[in-house]
Amino acid sequence: MRVIIVGAGEVGSSIAASLADLHEVVVVDTDSERVDALTYSLDVLAIQGDGTSLSTLRQAGVEQADMIIASTDDDETNLVACGTAKTVDDPFTIARVKNVDYLETWQHAEDQRAFGVDFMVCTNLLAAQDIVRVIGLPAARDVDPFAGGIVQMAEFEVSEESPIADLTVRDADRFDSLTFAAILRDDDVTIPRGETRIAAGDKVIVIGSPESVQGFAREVAPTETPSQNEDLVIIGGSEIGYHTARLLEERGLHPRLIERDAERARELAEQLPNTVVMESDATDAEFLAREHVGEADAVVATLENDEKNLLVSILAKQLGARRTVAVVETTEYVSLFETVGVDVGINPREVTAEEITRFTRELHTENVALIENDRAEVLEIEVDGESVLVGRPIREAVADMPEGFVLGAITRDGEFVVPRGDTVVEPGDHVVAFVERGALTDVSAKL
Amino acid sequence: MSEKLRVDWRASCSLVGTVVKWLSVAMAFPLALAAYYGDGVTTFIASMVIAVAIGWGLEQLDDDPDLGAREGFLMVALTWLAVSLVGAVPYVIAGEGTVAQPVNAIFESMSGFTTTGATVMGSIGFERHSRALMMWRQQTQWLGGMGIVVLAVAILPELSVGGAQLMDAEAPGPGIQKLTPRIAETARALWKAYLGITAVEMALLYGLHLAGLAPDMTLYQSVAHGFTTMATGGFSPAARSIEAFSAAVQWLIIPFMVAAGTNFALFWHALNGEVEVFGEDTEFRFYVGVLATFSALVTVLLFAGGTAEQTAVGPIGGEVEKALRHAIFQVVSLVTTTGYASMDFNTWGTPAQYVLFVMLFVGGSAGSTGGAVKIVRWLVVLKSIKRELFTTVHPEAVRPVRLGGRALDEQAVRGIYAFTLLYLVIFFVAALVVYVDAARTGMDLIALDAMSAVAATLGNVGPGFGIVGPMNSYLPFPSTTKLFMVFLMWIGRLEILPVLVLLTPTYWRS
Numbered sequence: 043m044r045v046i047i048v049g050a051g052e053v054g055s056s057i058a059a060s061l062a063d064l065h066e067v068v069v070v071d072t073d074s075e076r077v078d079a080l081t082y083s084l085d086v087l088a089i090q091g092d093g094t095s096l097s098t099l100r101q102a103g104v105e106q107a108d109m110i111i112a113s114t115d116d117d118e119t120n121l122v123a124c125g126t127a128k129t130v131d132d133p134f135t136i137a138r139v140k141n142v143d144y145l146e147t148w149q150h151a152e153d154q155r156a157f158g159v160d161f162m163v164c165t166n167l168l169a170a171q172d173i174v175r176v177i178g179l180p181a182a183r184d185v186d187p188f189a190g191g192i193v194q195m196a197e198f199e200v201s202e203e204s205p206i207a208d209l210t211v212r213d214a215d216r217f218d219s220l221t222f223a224a225i226l227r228d229d230d231v232t233i234p235r236g237e238t239r240i241a242a243g244d245k246v247i248v249i250g251s252p253e254s255v256q257g258f259a260r261e262v263a264p265t266e267t268p269s270q271n272e273d274l275v276i277i278g279g280s281e282i283g284y285h286t287a288r289l290l291e292e293r294g295l296h297p298r299l300i301e302r303d304a305e306r307a308r309e310l311a312e313q314l315p316n317t318v319v320m321e322s323d324a325t326d327a328e329f330l331a332r333e334h335v336g337e338a339d340a341v342v343a344t345l346e347n348d349e350k351n352l353l354v355s356i357l358a359k360q361l362g363a364r365r366t367v368a369v370v371e372t373t374e375y376v377s378l379f380e381t382v383g384v385d386v387g388i389n390p391r392e393v394t395a396e397e398i399t400r401f402t403r404e405l406h407t408e409n410v411a412l413i414e415n416d417r418a419e420v421l422e423i424e425v426d427g428e429s430v431l432v433g434r435p436i437r438e439a440v441a442d443m444p445e446g447f448v449l450g451a452i453t454r455d456g457e458f459v460v461p462r463g464d465t466v467v468e469p470g471d472h473v474v475a476f477v478e479r480g481a482l483t484d485v486s487a488k489l
Numbered sequence: 490m491s492e493k494l495r496v497d498w499r500a501s502c503s504l505v506g507t508v509v510k511w512l513s514v515a516m517a518f519p520l521a522l523a524a525y526y527g528d529g530v531t532t533f534i535a536s537m538v539i540a541v542a543i544g545w546g547l548e549q550l551d552d553d554p555d556l557g558a559r560e561g562f563l564m565v566a567l568t569w570l571a572v573s574l575v576g577a578v579p580y581v582i583a584g585e586g587t588v589a590q591p592v593n594a595i596f597e598s599m600s601g602f603t604t605t606g607a608t609v610m611g612s613i614g615f616e617r618h619s620r621a622l623m624m625w626r627q628q629t630q631w632l633g634g635m636g637i638v639v640l641a642v643a644i645l646p647e648l649s650v651g652g653a654q655l656m657d658a659e660a661p662g663p664g665i666q667k668l669t670p671r672i673a674e675t676a677r678a679l680w681k682a683y684l685g686i687t688a689v690e691m692a693l694l695y696g697l698h699l700a701g702l703a704p705d706m707t708l709y710q711s712v713a714h715g716f717t718t719m720a721t722g723g724f725s726p727a728a729r730s731i732e733a734f735s736a737a738v739q740w741l742i743i744p745f746m747v748a749a750g751t752n753f754a755l756f757w758h759a760l761n762g763e764v765e766v767f768g769e770d771t772e773f774r775f776y777v778g779v780l781a782t783f784s785a786l787v788t789v790l791l792f793a794g795g796t797a798e799q800t801a802v803g804p805i806g807g808e809v810e811k812a813l814r815h816a817i818f819q820v821v822s823l824v825t826t827t828g829y830a831s832m833d834f835n836t837w838g839t840p841a842q843y844v845l846f847v848m849l850f851v852g853g854s855a856g857s858t859g860g861a862v863k864i865v866r867w868l869v870v871l872k873s874i875k876r877e878l879f880t881t882v883h884p885e886a887v888r889p890v891r892l893g894g895r896a897l898d899e900q901a902v903r904g905i906y907a908f909t910l911l912y913l914v915i916f917f918v919a920a921l922v923v924y925v926d927a928a929r930t931g932m933d934l935i936a937l938d939a940m941s942a943v944a945a946t947l948g949n950v951g952p953g954f955g956i957v958g959p960m961n962s963y964l965p966f967p968s969t970t971k972l973f974m975v976f977l978m979w980i981g982r983l984e985i986l987p988v989l990v991l992l993t994p995t996y997w998r999s
Contacts, residue, residue: 300885311887312896320885329885 044068045402046107046133048093048123049114050076052373053138056395057111058086060416061402064483068102093123099130109134111398117141121157128158136161138394140281163397169390170285173367176386177274177290177340179256181263183245183386186411187252188422188474189453194255195223195247195411195420195474198262202242206262212236217257219460220250221450223476224418231418231478233448247413249420249450249474251458275300275338275363276317277324277354279310282369282390283344291316298333300324324354327361336361343368343384348375355384418478420450423489427469430488437463446478447485496997500554501564504648505571506547508641512575513540515632516625519579523621529583533621536579543575556651559996565638565658566988569979572637573599576629585618587611592968599975601629602637603982604858606723606828606951607942609964609971613728620709623726627716633982634720634858635683635753643676652676658987666754666856682756683719683858690745691715694738702737710734718742721749721858723828723951730830730959731818736810739818739831747780750825750853750864771893772854772865779851779864780821783844787816790841805832816841823848826860828951830959842954846937849944849953860949860981862912869897869905911985912947919943919977923970930967942966946974947981 043065047054050071058080061067067086070093071077080088091098093112104110110127112120117139124135137159139145145164148156175185184197200207206214211222211234225232226245232238240246248258272295276283279301290297291314298318301307311319322329324345335341341358343351348371355366370376370387379387396412411420425431431439431449440449451474452459452467459465467473477485513536520533556564573595580594588597593609600607615623632640638659642652652672668675694711697703706714710726717724727733731742748756755773758766767773791805792812805811818831823845834845851867853859869890876888889896920936920943927934934956941953942963952959963971980988990996 301887304887307887308889312889315891315894318883319887320883321887322885333883333885 043108043402044103044106045109045111046070046099046102046104046127048110048112048120049138050080050088051113051115052391053113053395053398054111055080055084056373056392057113057398057402058084060395060399060412062086064486065402068107070098070102094119094126096126096130099123099127104130104133107131107133109136109402111136111138111402113138113394113398115140117144121159125158134160136163136398138163138165138398140165142167142281142285163394165390165394166281167285168393168397169282169369169388170289172388172393173282173286173342173344173369174289176367176388177272177342177365179259181259182255184411184413185255186420188249188411188420188451189456189472192251192453192456192458193249193422193451193474194252195249195450195476196255196259197226197413198246198248198259200240200242200244200246200262204242204262206240206246207242209240210236211238211240214240214261216261217250217254219451219458220248220254220258221448221461223247223249223420223448223450224413224478226414226417231446233446233478245414247418247420247476249448249476251451272339273337274298274340274342275335275358276342276344277358278343278345278351279303279306279319280344280346280369283342284310284313286342286344287314287317298338325350325357327357330357330361336363338363340365340367342366345369348372352379352382352384355379356382359383413476416479418446418476419482420474420476421485422472422474424472425467425469425489429467429469431467431473432469433466435464435466436461439467443488444481444484446481448476450474450476496559496563497551497555497557498560498563499551500556501560501567502547503549503551503554504556504564505567506544506550507645507647508544508568508637509547509571509575510541510544511641511645512544512572513537515628516540516579518628519621519625522624523619526620528619529621532579532583533625535582536575539578540575543571547571554647556648556655558651558654561651561654562658562987562990562996565655566979566983566991568637568641569602569659569982573602573975573979576602576625579622579625583619583622585622587964588618592971593964596963596971596975597626598629599978600946600951601626601722601724602633603949603978604630604633604720604722604826604860605946605949605978605981606630606717607946607957607974607978608724608951608962610962611964613726615726620726624709624713627713627722627724627726630720630722630724631687631716632720634722634749635680639676639679642673643680646673649673659983666752668754668757678757679753682753682760686745686748686756687715687719690718690742693741697735697737697741703735705734706738714742718745718827718829719749719858721746721825721827721853721860721949723822723826725829728960732830732832736814739814742829743818743821746821746825746827746829747777749827750776750821750857750859752854752856753858754856769893772868775868776854776864780817780824783824783848784813784817784820787820787841787844788812790838790844791816794838819845820848823950824851824859824864825853825857826948826950828945828959830952833958833960835954835958835960846941846944846954849941849948849950852948862909862948865892866905866909868892869902870909873902873906908984908986911989915977915980915985916940916943916947919947919973922973923966926967926970926973930969932965932967942974943977946977949978949981 045065045067047058047069050069058067058069062085069080069086069088074090077088077090089102104127110133112123120137124137142164148162179185182196186195222234224247225234274297276287276297276299287297287299296316300320302323304321307319307321341363343355345351351368355368359366365385367386368384370379370389373389376387376389430442449461452461453472516533516537523529577594577598580588588594596609636659638655642648668678691711694706698706713726755766815831819834822829852861852863855865872890880886890902920940924939938955942957945953
């Protein structure tokens with residue numbers, strides 16, 4: 043497949059990197075330095091030019107392209123690039139936007155072709171959804187829904203106090219509809235067997251029904267069980283902060299939101315009926331003490347700037363907040379944030395790249411989650427009659443799959459099916475599977 | 490001096506003239522009745538001639554009136570004054586009873602147009618007053634109910650520009666909801682809904698009569714009560730108000746009073762198929778809640794210890810249906826500022842009377858025909874107080890006051906505080922004026938009666954307590970007090986500010 047990516051920023055580069063192995067990738071960017079850097083770092087064709095101009099797109103081979111991904115930092119540029127490509131040919135167009143209004147307009151159009159865009163991802167909304175998922179499962183470092191929410195993938199870090207530290211997988215696995223997909227230790231990915239021992243510091247990836255994942259979370263971190271009375275504080279009324287509050291409200295929660303700017307605070311207060319909006323500087327320790335921010339179950343930092351997010355997260359942590367989640371705009375900072383004490387760092391660009399990658403996978407791939415900087419993926423696949431999984435017990439089918447493949451869950455007609463050795467997969471079933479990076483090409487071919 | 494004036498009063502007066510001229514058309518209905526009953530035809534012909542003459546005369550002040558924002562205020566305020574003065578003419582010419590006296594005639598006319606329902610008729614009944622004149626009295630309320638100016642905007646093309654401002658100055662409640670892009674169409678829609686519901690009520694009332702459930706509710710009475718219910722007016726051609734009719738009539742009138750106190754925009758939406766607006770509208774829900782709560786309270790009070798020894802109605806203590814009916818009827822009647830009485834509540838126990846006194850201040854919904862402070866303002870005041878309590882504990886909290894899903898502008902909230910406070914201040918000052926004026930003329934007036942009389946006229950309710958109780962009249966007050974009350978009814982109907990602004994020097998100069 044020939045893919046043209048407009049914009050070689052973090053999102054574009056990240057997508058280009060994950061596609062380069064399997065597809066012909068052309069990247070267009072106005073910045074010549076970025077173009078040069080890409081030419082040498084990835085096996086892609088990098089062209090300098092404006093992705094909204096017809097001649098640049100022609101130069102990139104828009105007539106032969108199967109897909110255009112417009113992923114610059116500018117919404118309008120992305121929309122125009124998609125529209126321009128559609129005037130030449132009919133490639134599948136994907137646009138990244140920040141402004142949720144564009145997403146709403148696009149979703150509103152009946153054929154979802156508004157602006158000449160076939161698929162639209164909204165950075166701010168995705169980041170907020172990610173934050174809400176993480177808060178909804180406080181012990182988890184990462185949570186992704188599959189099969190419309192029937193299946194969940196979650197990543198937990200096992201602390202020393204955790205009841206499952208030092209247990210074997212067989213002893214720890216007390217949930218019917220839960221699969222231990224992988225254990226990440228240092229740089230290794232271990233596919234767990236019954237006798238594999240879980241150590242403190244390991245990251246465990248589980249796939250299962252939301253209830254069992256929730257139950258497992260309680261097992262791993264009993265003190266962090268979420269409830270409706272959860273005290274949640276959002277610091278910073280950015281678009282991400284606003285959508286986080288809005289999504290939490292939708293779940294019946296009543297978060298608090300702190301915003302310094304009076305006008306913005308008023309605007310947010312008008313839009314968020316079930317959120318207590320406070321106008322204050324979040325670094326004002328006296329204010330934080332008076333409002334008992336230190337007693338919050340989770341503090342989310344959604345200010346516009348990484349350093350400030352780090353500062354308020356650490357301050358909140360010091361005051362005693364149970365859990366901190368921070369938006370991190372600079373991809374390289376994510377691990378740094380998590381090292382110095384922020385529980386979860388969320389990078390909107392990474393989230394966006396993940397979402398877009400889902401659409402560039404093989405046609406029947408429904409959903410994908412990237413694990414630990416691309417070391418592995420969790421895929422959702424609708425299986426057809428030709429798949430090696432179909433028609434025989436899983437025990438036999440999985441034997442034909444490469445190492446590094448774990449079948450986590452099956453859904454049939456929207457129902458969760460617990461995968462056991464003798465379960466037979468039928469055509470049309472959705473399977474959610476963990477796949478190590480090395481096994482990816484092989485797995486794709488067999489499914 | 491005149492060069493300094495920044496208000497084109499000629500334009501305003503000219504348009505007032507147009508409205509007055511058209512008022513003569515409204516006199517055609519009582520004229521027809523007079524012809525039918527063979528009584529007082531000349532009264533209405535003469536009145537029509539006078540109305541046309543005055544109207545035409547005023548129109549000559551400016552042959553191409555151009556209304557700005559300031560002229561709009563003046564026009565609205567003067568329209569109500571002029572219409573009430575011209576509306577008094579038939580009473581004077583007819584020369585029947587106490588209302589023939591000019592001050593009384595003006596009082597009765599202003600009370601009619603402002604839908605107050607306070608009367609100075611010494612004795613009410615057809616022995617003393619002709620049916621045609623009585624119908625004129627009922628009809629003025631119906632014209633004033635939805636608003637003379639709204640009606641004018643609906644039918645006079647010269648008011649289409651700036652019509653929203655005019656309606657805003659007149660319509661009860663804060664702000665005006667435009668239902669259609671064209672203001673004249675909005676005005677027509679409101680009048681159609683008003684007309685439609687009035688017609689339904691008239692038909693149902695007469696239907697009760699035909700079914701034998703209401704022997705006294707003749708066709709004439711049905712029309713008269715339809716006019717005065719939907720206007721939240723309260724004039725009745727029967728001396729004992731609705732007490733004169735059967736329990737069935739009283740029950741039937743209750744829902745129509747409730748409807749009259751409802752925002753008419755809701756009916757317009759309902760007629761367009763969006764019936765759910767009633768359930769979704771915060772003000773409507775609060776309104777129904779207030780009516781239900783206070784009706785329940787009064788029912789209990791009446792059931793426990795209500796007396797009725799002086800009235801034609803039997804005792805209500807211990808009688809469930811009667812306690813329920815009179816409590817609901819009276820609470821609804823006073824909250825919506827209709828002012829009908831299903832019995833003389835002067836005979837009730839003191840606790841029940843005090844509850845009713847508080848009801849004089851509640852008022853109907855915004856955009857309804859009801860008067861007083863208006864339910865939506867109380868709702869906003871209550872919500873702001875709740876907000877204040879919260880922000881006292883959390884000083885940094887930003888909490889807009891919400892009405893339904895919508896956050897209210899802080900300026901609108903301030904405006905509502907100001908109005909409510911102003912209303913209460915005017916009430917206290919006016920009560921003092923009435924009390925002192927009564928003392929000056931040697932009239933024996935107790936403070937509660939003075940206060941209830943002021944609350945009833947300023948809020949366009951009608952009856953109060955004691956000497957201004959539902960079976961009594963405002964006749965005993967000295968003329969000066971009556972004229973002062975004419976002023977109260979006038980500013981009450983226009984919600985004070987449009988009139989008060991005319992009294993400020995800044996209005997007249999730059």
